[in-house]
Amino acid sequence: MIVETEAYLGLKDAASHAYCGVTARNKVMFGPPGFAYVYFIYGMYECVNVVAEREGSAGAVLIRALEPLLGVELMQIRRPGAKRLRDLASGPGKLTLALGITRALNGVDVTKGSLVVRDRRGGEAFEITAGPRIGITKCADWPLRFTIKGSEFVSR
DNA sequence: CAATAGATCATCT
């Protein structure tokens, strides 16, 4: 279950990859919603977004952390360094490693097939809190980071 | 504890 996300907007958001217009890398951000935008960062990690704006308008949601409910053993194999459950996917770089998400999935339709995420806890209530974004230098104070209140599985 | 450093490379200027 996803416990932490961040929103990145289009031409008005200096922290967004879409800030300066369409490029080869960010073009899926300008496409229709429901598609995965996967990019490579710091020479080492990949991060997943889901495009969330209509075609022609840029905007995406970065998936920053999740609480492992299914496939825990597989995640542990992919991330041998993780000692605790919360270390498996508590951060955008770790999350893609744990799930085996790579740039090969850039541009895939997330609304079809196996990428659809379901909450197995059956409608258990939770609260979402908004706060400043993490790991960026521009517009970091915009309250576009959303976490499930009280979750132990968010990044720090 | 908190702060800093280093890894490492695709992307954009």
Place this chain on the structure above:
DNA sequence: GATGATCTATTGC
């Protein structure tokens, strides 16, 4: 040629 939507290890109080 610099930078970055990160992470881990290491250093310094």
